[in-house]
Amino acid sequence: MAQQVKTAITPTRAEDYPEWYQQVIRAADLAENSPVRGCMVIKPWGYAIWENIQRVLDGMFKATGHVNAYFPLFIPLSFLEKEAAHVEGFAKECAVVTHHRLKSVDGKLVPDGELEEPLIVRPTSETIIGAMFAKWVQSYRDLPLLINQWANVVRWEMRTRMFLRTTEFLWQEGHTAHATQTEALEETAKMLEVYADFAENYMAMPVIKGEKTEGERFPGAVSTFSIEAMMQDRKALQAGTSHFLGQNFSKASDIKFLDDKGELVHAWTTSWGVSTRLVGGLLMTHSDDDGLVLPPRLAPLHVVIVPILRDDADSAKVLEYCQSLAKQIGDVQYDGQKVRVELDRREGRGGDKIWSWIKKGVPVRLEVGPRDFAADSVFMGRRDLTPKDKKGLKREEFLAELPRILQEIQDGLLSRAKAHRQANTVKIDDKEELYRFFTPKNAEKPEIHGGFALCHFEGGKEAEEQLKNDLNVTVRCIPLNAEPEEGKCIMTGRPSQRRVVVGKSY
C-alpha cells in the first residue's frame, strides 16, 4: 500500500485550487466571512501581514516625497457625476447613503431623515480629493502636490473572494497633481516602479510592469499601468495600478493654477493604489499543500520557538533556555529590524503546535527540548523545506546564521516564483495554438492549465472582446521593457511591433 503524504490542507492545489485557497486562509487564521455579504473580517494574523505591507510601502511613499492625509468616506453624489468615464465605471457599484437616522416603527427600525443629496461611500477618491486639490492649488509654486491616503473603500461587486475581491477593502490611494504632463507621467512611472520593487523584494512575487489596453483602463484615466503577477494556478493577478489621469480630473474638479508665465492652466494628475488583494497574491504565490508560506520580510513572526516538554524537572530548564534563546534571537538584526520571535508557551502537544505554525507560514521553527538544552543547540525547521526536513544547530551557530537563513528563504521564494512563471510563459504566434493553450482538457472540472502567452497583438477592442468570449482571456498588459520585435497580430494579422501578455486573470 503506497503511503500518501498527508498534507495539512485538503484539497491540495492540484485537486481543487479555489477550495485550497479558502482552506489556507482558514488554516492560517487570516480572515473569515462576516455576517455582511461580500465583506470579510481580517483576523490578527492576516492583519499583521497587512500592517507589514503598510509599514514598508508607507516608508517608500515618504521616501519619494509623499505625505499622508485623510479624506471623507462619504462623497456627495454630484461629485461622481463630474467626469463622464468615471461615472460610467463606478456608478453601478456604489453604495448609497440616503438617510441619516432611524426611527422605530412597530418595534422595527426603519430609515428616516432623508438626505437632500445622497452620499456615496467612496469606491475611490479622485473626485473628493480633486475638489480639495482645487482649493489647495493656485500657483505653480503649490505643485507638485503629493498626497497619499490609507483608507477603506466600497465597491458593490457581484462576486467576491476573500482578499482578492471583497465589497469593502483596505487600500492605499496616492493622488498627485503636477504642473506639467511630463512630471505627471514621471510620477506614474515612478510609483509603478515602487510597486514593482515592493512586490519583488518584499513579497518575493515577480511582476511584469506594463501598460493596460484601452479596455482595461481605469475609468477616467488617459493611461493605466499595472504590475501583473502569476499565481500558482497560472492566472494573472493585477497587483497594483498607477494611472496617468491627464487633465481629465483637473478639468472635472477645476484644479487650476497660474503658471510661471502668469497663465491660468489645468494641473496634470495621477493616482495609484494597492490593496489588501496583495495578501491574496502573497498567499497564492508561495503557499503549498501544508498551508501558508510567508516571505520573511513580511512575516508577522520570523521565528517561533516550540518547547518540547517532558517532565516537570526538565520543563523548567527547557523553558528557561527557550526564554533566553528568544531574547537572543530578538536582538538579532534582519532587514534593518529586530528579528520577530515568539515562544509558544501554549499547553498541548508539540506536534499540534508545530503544525499550527506550519499552516501559518512562519519562516523558521525551532523545536527545543531537553536534548537541545543539554547540547546548547536548537532543532530547526524551515517553511520553505518539507515539514520533516529539520536539522540541529549549535545555538551560537544558529544565532550567527539566522539573518542569512532568513534572507536565503526570502531569495529562494522569489526564485521559485520566477521559475514557475518562466516555466509557464510561452511565446505563441499561431492562433490555434493559443486556443489550445487556454482550453482545458477536462471541461467539466478544468485542470490547472495555460499561463502567460506572449503574443503579437494589434487587434484593438473587437479582437480583445473575441479573446474574452472565446477563451476568457485578456491582454494583461503591454510590457514596458519588452524588446521591439516585428510580427503579426495573432488575431488580425496586422503588423505588430511588440508582444503583449495574454492570460486568464483574477
Added chain:
RNA sequence: CGGGGCGUAGCUCAGCUUGGUUUAGAGCGCCUGGUUUGGGACCAGGAGGCCGGUGGUUCAAAUCCACUCGCCCCGACCA
C-alpha cells in the same frame, strides 16, 4: 443577474433515492481524568445539533413538494 453544486455538532461528512426503532450518527476538534512524550498519540468519560429558514403534503418529514436565505464554483463586472 444567469448556469451548476451545497447547506445535518466548531470542522469534514454519512443518513435523504424507497418518509416510521434515529429519544438524530461518525471521524476530527473541544472539556474532565488517566497513560504517554523529539512530535499532528492512546484509553475512559463528557459537553455540543429544534438537520439553513418559512410554508405545505402526511397519522408521521433531516428525508417528499413549494418558496426563501446563505455559501462555493463557472460566467457577466471588477483591484
